[in-house]
Amino acid sequence: MFRNTIKSFTSNIIRPSLITRQLPLRTVQRCSGPVFVRSYAGFPSLTRDLAKERIIELLEGYDKVSTKNGITEDSSFINDLGLDSLDVVEVVMELEHEFNIQIPDNEADGLKTVGQTIDYILSQPDAC
Amino acid sequence: MSQILPFTEANSKRVASLFRRALRTAYDHSMKFEAYRNTTIAVRQQFEANKHISDPTELEIAIKKTEEKLAEWKHPDPYIPPSRPGGTKFERNIPVKGKVIEEDW
Structure with missing residues (x-):
């Protein structure tokens, strides 16, 4: 009974997105050779932004780092981030x-x- | 000299070098990263225990002890990053310089 109710209820609902939306006409492309969609072997090369992002992410995960002034390129490990010399060794090893x-x-x-x-x-x- | 002798820059560099070598040795010996992290904490505690040393001779003894321990734990086959000399990817696929001679004989 419950199933019937649900059925009658859902059949009345018109889903506008399905009806009004027209699918764009697709032109069939003829492929002369194999087309590679995506290469999983490609690895983005290391840029300065990428390196900076990864280093800052690593530093933020380290609970001894004080991030109250934010981590910028100028921030010194010992003076600004509040690490001691052995912490710096650990951070550099992680890097x-x-x-x-x-x-x-x-x-x-x-x-x-x-x-x-x-x-x-x-x-x-x-x-890398 | 305003600084007390054991806390000079040179000595802290020596200790940092020892600590780095200890961490490398720990990494060589641990198969999993979690195990390495736990060993790191243990190593750090051993270093922190000697933090208070202010007597130069005592410091020398502590450093010597650490060196002995490092020599004892030295790994026979340490980890080398793949692209570094001795690594698995070292000098692989070197780009060829100059023109390749065509086989036309």
């Missing part, structure tokens, strides 16, 4: 894992701000 690179000791000590880190990562040819 290595994120970008599939390895940063040697003497260069990792030179990374003091977010902008310097972005520059360093972009200078690595194999960073």
Whole structure:
């Protein structure tokens, strides 16, 4: 009985979107060869914006980082973000894992701000 | 000199280097990232325990102990990023320089 009620109820409803909307006429294209719709092998190359976005996302996930002034390219790990030296080591290690690179000791000590880190990562040819 | 000797820039760099090596060793030994994170926390606690050291000789002893521990845990086959020397993708598909000679003999 309930089913019948529902049936009679729904049959009265006219769904305007189905009726009034006209499907655009499609012209059939003749394909001479195979057409590739989407390539899953393509990986976007690392741009400065992309690198910055990923670094900031990583820093925001780190609970010791104080984000009250926001994270910009000029913000220094120790002075602005409130990390200590061992935290910086941890963050740089995470960045290595994120970008599939390895940063040697003497260069990792030179990374003091977010902008310097972005520059360093972009200078690595194999960073992805 | 205003700074106390063990807390100089050079010494903090030494300790940071030790910490980095400890984290690398932990990463080499752990198969999963969660395991690595837990080891990281343990390593960090061991470093934090020596935070108060202000005596230079005591600091040297602590650093030596850490070096010994790192030597003990040194991984025989450490992780190398794929595109770095020794990695699995190192020098793969190098672009050919110059013109390729056609086979016309």
